[in-house]
Amino acid sequence: MLDTSWLLLNGTILFEIIGTLAFALSGLIEAARKKLDLVGMAMVSGLAAFGGGTLRDILLDRRPFFWVENEIWVWILILICIGALLFMRAQHLEPTARAMQWPDAIGLGAFTAGGTQLALNAGVPAIIAVIMGVLTAIFGGVLRDVVVNEIPKAFSDHIPYSVIAFTGGWVVVGLNFLGAEAFVAVAVAAVFTIVLRVLALLLGWRLPTWRV
Amino acid sequence: MLDTSWLLLNGTILFEIIGTLAFALSGLIEAARKKLDLVGMAMVSGLAAFGGGTLRDILLDRRPFFWVENEIWVWILILICIGALLFMRAQHLEPTARAMQWPDAIGLGAFTAGGTQLALNAGVPAIIAVIMGVLTAIFGGVLRDVVVNEIPKAFSDHIPYSVIAFTGGWVVVGLNFLGAEAFVAVAVAAVFTIVLRVLALLLGWRLPTWRV
Amino acid sequence: MLDTSWLLLNGTILFEIIGTLAFALSGLIEAARKKLDLVGMAMVSGLAAFGGGTLRDILLDRRPFFWVENEIWVWILILICIGALLFMRAQHLEPTARAMQWPDAIGLGAFTAGGTQLALNAGVPAIIAVIMGVLTAIFGGVLRDVVVNEIPKAFSDHIPYSVIAFTGGWVVVGLNFLGAEAFVAVAVAAVFTIVLRVLALLLGWRLPTWRV
Numbered sequence: 001m002l003d004t005s006w007l008l009l010n011g012t013i014l015f016e017i018i019g020t021l022a023f024a025l026s027g028l029i030e031a032a033r034k035k036l037d038l039v040g041m042a043m044v045s046g047l048a049a050f051g052g053g054t055l056r057d058i059l060l061d062r063r064p065f066f067w068v069e070n071e072i073w074v075w076i077l078i079l080i081c082i083g084a085l086l087f088m089r090a091q092h093l094e095p096t097a098r099a100m101q102w103p104d105a106i107g108l109g110a111f112t113a114g115g116t117q118l119a120l121n122a123g124v125p126a127i128i129a130v131i132m133g134v135l136t137a138i139f140g141g142v143l144r145d146v147v148v149n150e151i152p153k154a155f156s157d158h159i160p161y162s163v164i165a166f167t168g169g170w171v172v173v174g175l176n177f178l179g180a181e182a183f184v185a186v187a188v189a190a191v192f193t194i195v196l197r198v199l200a201l202l203l204g205w206r207l208p209t210w211r212v
Numbered sequence: 213m214l215d216t217s218w219l220l221l222n223g224t225i226l227f228e229i230i231g232t233l234a235f236a237l238s239g240l241i242e243a244a245r246k247k248l249d250l251v252g253m254a255m256v257s258g259l260a261a262f263g264g265g266t267l268r269d270i271l272l273d274r275r276p277f278f279w280v281e282n283e284i285w286v287w288i289l290i291l292i293c294i295g296a297l298l299f300m301r302a303q304h305l306e307p308t309a310r311a312m313q314w315p316d317a318i319g320l321g322a323f324t325a326g327g328t329q330l331a332l333n334a335g336v337p338a339i340i341a342v343i344m345g346v347l348t349a350i351f352g353g354v355l356r357d358v359v360v361n362e363i364p365k366a367f368s369d370h371i372p373y374s375v376i377a378f379t380g381g382w383v384v385v386g387l388n389f390l391g392a393e394a395f396v397a398v399a400v401a402a403v404f405t406i407v408l409r410v411l412a413l414l415l416g417w418r419l420p421t422w423r424v
Numbered sequence: 425m426l427d428t429s430w431l432l433l434n435g436t437i438l439f440e441i442i443g444t445l446a447f448a449l450s451g452l453i454e455a456a457r458k459k460l461d462l463v464g465m466a467m468v469s470g471l472a473a474f475g476g477g478t479l480r481d482i483l484l485d486r487r488p489f490f491w492v493e494n495e496i497w498v499w500i501l502i503l504i505c506i507g508a509l510l511f512m513r514a515q516h517l518e519p520t521a522r523a524m525q526w527p528d529a530i531g532l533g534a535f536t537a538g539g540t541q542l543a544l545n546a547g548v549p550a551i552i553a554v555i556m557g558v559l560t561a562i563f564g565g566v567l568r569d570v571v572v573n574e575i576p577k578a579f580s581d582h583i584p585y586s587v588i589a590f591t592g593g594w595v596v597v598g599l600n601f602l603g604a605e606a607f608v609a610v611a612v613a614a615v616f617t618i619v620l621r622v623l624a625l626l627l628g629w630r631l632p633t634w635r636v
Binding site: 337340 | 458461467573
């Protein structure tokens with residue numbers, strides 16, 4: 001039998017890193033569209049990147065926080081923001097609203113799967129673990145949208161978002177129930193969630209609302 | 213002498229349940245007015261229902277959270293949202309801004325009284341217990357309003373709201389000081405707060421502001 | 425050698441008090457401009473005054489909170505709000521957007537320096553301590569702006585704000601590294617930060633943004 005603790009540890013850290021970078025990028029694009037200054041960019045990127053994981057850690061009472069323990073990520077975030085600012089000014093790029101959707105989809109998958117697995121490891125019931133995964137995945141984006149004064153896209157864009165995260169969380173739970181390795185469960189659920197979100201965006205899936 | 217621990221436990225849980233359901237309903241109505249999708253409805257209802265209690269538990273360092281310990285409430289919330297969506301679409305109901313006021317008043321009373329009592333039990337000073345009660349009662353509604361991009365009604369509608377919660381919190385403190393059972397203190401203060409809020413709404417009481 | 429524990433303790437408490445009062449005043453002015461009612465004023469002032477320190481304490485896992493331990497501050501805040509309301513109505517004062525900048529600058533310096541020092545005392549790495557100082561200084565103002573439905577000034581006004589806090593945090597780290605007393609480090613960094621912010625306001629310094 002394999003020693004899976006190493007895989008688990010590195011597996012969830014791997015997806016935390018992917019999700020963090022993807023959400024940082026989405027925050028960067030949103031900050032650029034809103035013409036925020038350099039510090040506003042770093043703040044909005046930082047909220048998008050670290051907000052969901054920090055909320056999850058507060059709710060699960062896990063300390064120290066990911067970004068406190070791994071200070072290198074704060075430096076990376078600062079460098080990315082300066083680099084992006086210089087690059088975009090040099091290239092005269094105009095970021096569009098749609099450009100943000102792709103890194104956002106990757107972050108959604110990575111954080112849903114990783115967050116659900118971490119909550120399961122902490123011993124909470126399945127539905128709570130799934131909710132924690134969903135919160136991890138969407139809270140950063142909600143903060144990102146609230147601070148730039150928009151109704152969070154997660155609540156209002158009518159293209160499935162949280163409901164896809166919710167589904168992806170249950171994939172993690174199901175694979176754990178079937179005895180899969182934690183790393184496998186996270187990887188499969190992350191890819192599943194990302195593919196579902198990309199399909200929803202490309203095919204224009206809509207959620208039921210009040211009056212069609 | 214009666215064994216009051218059972219009463220206290222079930223008393224505060226009873227009011228937590230009443231407040232949670234009432235605020236969930238208020239979130240549902242707000243989400244419907246803003247034409248959010250199914251997931252947005254569940255999120256806004258969930259923030260309204262669990263937001264205040266979760267903040268109180270973070271501030272008092274109480275773990276695990278109410279909704280983590282009692283996962284059944286998450287399921288009930290999801291079912292209520294689906295049911296409400298189906299019902300409102302079938303009936304072509306248009307929720308009004310005023311419709312939200314009544315469940316909101318019930319939630320205000322239940323959470324103020326229960327939150328203040330829980331904080332008193334945790335041993336904090338009276339004024340802090342009252343503030344905790346007020347925060348429990350209004351924070352869910354503040355989150356509900358902030359995420360749909362409005363100035364929270366608790367801060368701006370000029371009809372007494374938090375000040376009524378503040379008064380209700382002191383009723384809990386006073387009754388505890390007079391030696392009342394915790395359950396009695398919570399029940400009396402909750403009814404007192406609800407009646408005061410309903411009177412304020414019906415009679416159009418106004419708070420002092422900057423220029424009359 | 426002097427006993428510095430008393431100085432340290434009273435030094436950081438002194439700056440916590442200055443920062444709290446300064447931010448409470450800024451919240452009061454913002455609430456008055458938005459024509460909030462008495463309770464809205466108390467809430468927005470309270471969020472501005474206690475928001476940053478509470479977030480810092482949640483992130484560092486410090487309990488009990490400053491305002492829970494020192495209930496007198498809650499009473500002072502309530503009295504200040506009532507006094508300000510009566511005074512402004514009697515004088516027919518119209519608070520301006522610029523009036524808020526001066527107490528805000530003082531709060532920025534006091535909270536940046538005190539927050540960074542407290543985080544250093546808790547043993548976190550330098551960059552994290554600086555981020556904690558910045559969060560302490562700006563989070564109250566961010567809450568204040570978000571609840572009255574504006575994009576936080578810290579993110580969008582293009583006059584250096586967080587970047588000045590960031591600089592001031594490094595002054596605390598540098599002085600600690602050079603072996604300065606904690607009280608001296610906090611005092612020097614606080615004054616440095618306030619002067620820098622006032623200069624930025626008076627001289628109209630601008631941060632780089634996307635298109636000049």
